[in-house]
Amino acid sequence: MISCKSTEEFSGFSYDPPDVTNTIDKEISPQPRRTIGVGSPKVWVSNEFDGARLNDFYALNDSTFEILIAPENAPINNSPWYGFKIWSDSVRMAKIQLNYQDATHRYVPKLQSWVWPDSMWQEQFELPVEYDTASGTATFDVLLAEDPIIISAQPLNTTPLFKKELSSRGVIGKKFTKFREAGLSKKGRTVWEVEITEVKKEQKAPVLAILSRQHPPEVTGYLASLIFLEELTSDTDLAREFRETFIVKAFPMINPDGVDLGHWRHNAGGIDLNRDWENFNQPETRIVRDAFSWIKDHELRRMFYAIDFHSTNENIFYPINEEIQTNPDNITQKWIKEIMGDNPDIKFTVEEFDTSSPIAKNWFYHTFGIDALTYEVDDRIGEQQLDIVSRSAARSLMRLLLDEWDKIALEN
Ligand SMILES: [Zn+2]
Numbered sequence: 001m002i003s004c005k006s007t008e009e010f011s012g013f014s015y016d017p018p019d020v021t022n023t024i025d026k027e028i029s030p031q032p033r034r035t036i037g038v039g040s041p042k043v044w045v046s047n048e049f050d051g052a053r054l055n056d057f058y059a060l061n062d063s064t065f066e067i068l069i070a071p072e073n074a075p076i077n078n079s080p081w082y083g084f085k086i087w088s089d090s091v092r093m094a095k096i097q098l099n100y101q102d103a104t105h106r107y108v109p110k111l112q113s114w115v116w117p118d119s120m121w122q123e124q125f126e127l128p129v130e131y132d133t134a135s136g137t138a139t140f141d142v143l144l145a146e147d148p149i150i151i152s153a154q155p156l157n158t159t160p161l162f163k164k165e166l167s168s169r170g171v172i173g174k175k176f177t178k179f180r181e182a183g184l185s186k187k188g189r190t191v192w193e194v195e196i197t198e199v200k201k202e203q204k205a206p207v208l209a210i211l212s213r214q215h216p217p218e219v220t221g222y223l224a225s226l227i228f229l230e231e232l233t234s235d236t237d238l239a240r241e242f243r244e245t246f247i248v249k250a251f252p253m254i255n256p257d258g259v260d261l262g263h264w265r266h267n268a269g270g271i272d273l274n275r276d277w278e279n280f281n282q283p284e285t286r287i288v289r290d291a292f293s294w295i296k297d298h299e300l301r302r303m304f305y306a307i308d309f310h311s312t313n314e315n316i317f318y319p320i321n322e323e324i325q326t327n328p329d330n331i332t333q334k335w336i337k338e339i340m341g342d343n344p345d346i347k348f349t350v351e352e353f354d355t356s357s358p359i360a361k362n363w364f365y366h367t368f369g370i371d372a373l374t375y376e377v378d379d380r381i382g383e384q385q386l387d388i389v390s391r392s393a394a395r396s397l398m399r400l401l402l403d404e405w406d407k408i409a410l411e412n
Contacts, residue, residue, distance in 0.1 A: 010357045015078075016275070017076055017077065018075060023271045023279050024271075025271065026271060028266070028269075031053060031261075033052070036056075036057045038058060038059040041092075042089045043088045044085075044089075044148075046086075047084050049150075050156075051083050051156040051259065051260060052085075054067055054068075054083070054084040063095050064097060067082070068099050069099065069103075070100075070102070071102050071264045072265075072266050073266065073270045074101075074102040076103075078106060079215070080100045080105070081107070082152065083262055084151060085150050086142070086144060087144055087147060087149070088144035091145045093144070095140070095141055096141075097138070097139045098129075098138045099135075106153075107153035107217065107379065109129065109151050109152070110153070110154065111142070111151055112150040112155070113149045114149075154379070157222060158259055159189060159260050160260075162192065165226060166229070169229070170233060171194065171230055176233070177196050178193075179192060180192070180193050182251070183286075185256050185267070185268065185283060186267060186282070186283050189256035189260065191284055191287045192253060195247065195250070196233055197248060199243075199244065199245070199246070199247050202300070203300070204301075205245065205247050206245070206246055206247070206302050206305075206401070207248075207303050208248045208305050208306070209250075209251075209292060209305070210248065210250035211251050211254060211288065211307070212309035213255055213309075214308070214360070215273075215274065215311075216258040216263045218311035218312075219311065220311045220381050221310045221376065222253070222309065222311075223377075224386060225252045226252060227391060229250055231390075231391055231395060231398075238398050238399065246401065249291060249292065252309075255273055255284055267282055275357070275358050276358065277358045277360050292367075293367065296367065303368035304328070304401065305401060306364040307373050307375050308359070308360040308361050309377070311376060311378070312376045312377075312378070312379065314376070315348045315349065315378045315389075317332070318351055318361070318376065319352050319371075319373055324354070324355060326371040327370065328370070328371065328407075329371065332372075332373045334400055335393075335396060338399075342393075342396060
């Protein structure tokens, strides 16, 4: 499907639903926010919180309960996000069956409970499931009591937590970090831009773009982008030199509506944002485009490299084909070698693509002639491994980009 060379001919990747490149608003079915109780004594569920997704709830018998999960609209990629609170009037075990409309089971359920005295939901553990390949459903056992627990497809990194998370990681609150409202999503949520730099106004400087969370369930890629920002703002000689040379412009939460509404993939316009980088029919992609496009004509600024973070079922890098000439050239190929060398025990896959699809990476290439990367993190990567890989990758990137900029300075 990727064989076509021109943008006009691209109609979707193998896993995309039909008509994915038509990014004019499509209808979505909003999930009713409610609390439902069934059985006796009652078992309760609720989707009345940010990031929730639960469309219906039934008792199949005394011990088994079915939860219906439906997407925001269909057809849609198989990334069935869910999130709900569940509790019972009496302490009991329950068998929960996740039944997906338009999808089959994908994400291992994560159980979170309210932790005192921190007053926040914290991830506790994964719940093992029994997967029925014929029906695509997944079943698990859980202990219920009067205090609600949250069960979700991935940790709930919703927009109300975004600023807190950046503060606790030390990204914002520093003199060289600007946290600004770049614009408003379709439903009026803020799309935030994080700018990190110690470059002087009159200094000629290259720009690094960091994007993430175009797709709501892709939490591991989002967390990787935050760890990158943490490294870029850290108090090391490398990070300081990088900030004195480069300007980092980051959009870690591009689809805030999708995240808070518990969407599987789309924004509130029912569109896959990472297929809208040619027509720009959606406000979120326009906001990010406009934050970068002025650089093209600016005397002192030069777009240099762009990373778009995502998640999938493996650690995989999607570079631009090595034969395609970019300026600077083959940053990604050099960087991936470093990442693999620094993390020899971790499996990474590399799959190069042409630049025909209307995705963020290709917009950066077509607009600025630069190299760019779609950086995909395994959905099931452990916290520790995510931290180690992301930190080492951020450091090797800083070293590499500083070298490349030095080379350009020498040539001029
Ligand atoms: Zn994605």
